[in-house]
Amino acid sequence: MLLPFLKENVIEAGCDEAGRGCLAGAVFAAAVILPPDFECEELNDSKKLSEKQRYALRPVIEEKAIAWAVGVVSPKEIDRINILNASFLAMHRAIDQLSVRPEHLIIDGNRFKKYMETPHQCVVKGDGKYLSIAAASVLAKTYRDDYMNELNVRFPAYLWYKNKGYPTKEHRKAIEQHGATEYHRMSFTLLDTQTKIQFE
Numbered sequence: 001m002l003l004p005f006l007k008e009n010v011i012e013a014g015c016d017e018a019g020r021g022c023l024a025g026a027v028f029a030a031a032v033i034l035p036p037d038f039e040c041e042e043l044n045d046s047k048k049l050s051e052k053q054r055y056a057l058r059p060v061i062e063e064k065a066i067a068w069a070v071g072v073v074s075p076k077e078i079d080r081i082n083i084l085n086a087s088f089l090a091m092h093r094a095i096d097q098l099s100v101r102p103e104h105l106i107i108d109g110n111r112f113k114k115y116m117e118t119p120h121q122c123v124v125k126g127d128g129k130y131l132s133i134a135a136a137s138v139l140a141k142t143y144r145d146d147y148m149n150e151l152n153v154r155f156p157a158y159l160w161y162k163n164k165g166y167p168t169k170e171h172r173k174a175i176e177q178h179g180a181t182e183y184h185r186m187s188f189t190l191l192d193t194q195t196k197i198q199f200e
Contacts, residue, residue: 002043002131004036006106006121013067013102014132015091015112018046018140020083022165023175024158024184025148026072027083029090030139031098031105033066034132040064045127046137051145058142061135068135069097070143079187088113094136108133155181 005012017029043061046054062068071093073086081089095102095115105112105120108127112120123129127137145164152160158174158181165171165183175190184190 002134003129004034004038004131006123006130007104010103011066011100012104012106012132013095013098014106014108014126014130014134014136015094016046016108016127016133016136016140017087017090018137018144019165020087021167022185023167023171023188023190024075024160024165024181025144025151026074027078027086027090028140028144028147029071029087029094030068030136030143031071031091031094031102032061032068032132032135032139033098033100033102034135035064035066038064038131040131043131043134043138045125045134046141048128049138054138054142057135057138061138065135067098067100068139069094069099070139071095071097072147075183075185078185082187083185084111085113091115106130106133108137151183155183 013031013033015031017027019027071090073090078086092115105118107120107122110122110124112122126133148160148164157178159170163171172191
């Protein structure tokens with residue numbers, strides 16, 4: 001059973017990201033503030049849910065949340081500032097857009113860059129422990145999947161509708177055959193090879 005909050009009697013937002021380990025596409029993050037009486041037995045870490053379950057939960061979260069928002073950092077920004085900083089920036093952008101200002105943040109993972117003067121606490125595997133982080137994980141994942149599905153229409157060779165930009169064998173094979181797109185993260189190791197390949 002996931003816990004409703006870490007700190008009582010404060011406005012607490014849960015934050016999580018999606019797409020950190022991908023070879024292509026933006027990294028997405030979400031921030032969610034849930035009401036104290038929020039209940040949803042189906043809600044869990046998005047990785048433990050099926051695609052159908054995630055998409056069924058998204059409107060429930062959006063309707064019942066006090067506030068929610070999604071932040072995005074582009075592949076070019078990822079290459080410029082590195083994926084760790086990009087993940088923090090995506091979370092900051094999500095928090096920036098919240099219609100209610102949180103008094104405390106709980107972050108999935110073990111590292112975070114302080115957001116203004118708002119106190120925060122990192123929680124390893126927090127998406128499986130706290131409802132607001134789990135809700136953020138569902139929003140970040142589904143909105144990123146929508147984005148990758150849209151990109152797949154333009155670049156069908158990479159099978160992004162299926163791999164969502166993650167480093168599958170099929171994805172790497174497509175990069176080898178067709179080269180990299182403008183949406184690939186050039187600072188990542190795109191091919192499993194010791195030979196350095198120069199992409200145009």
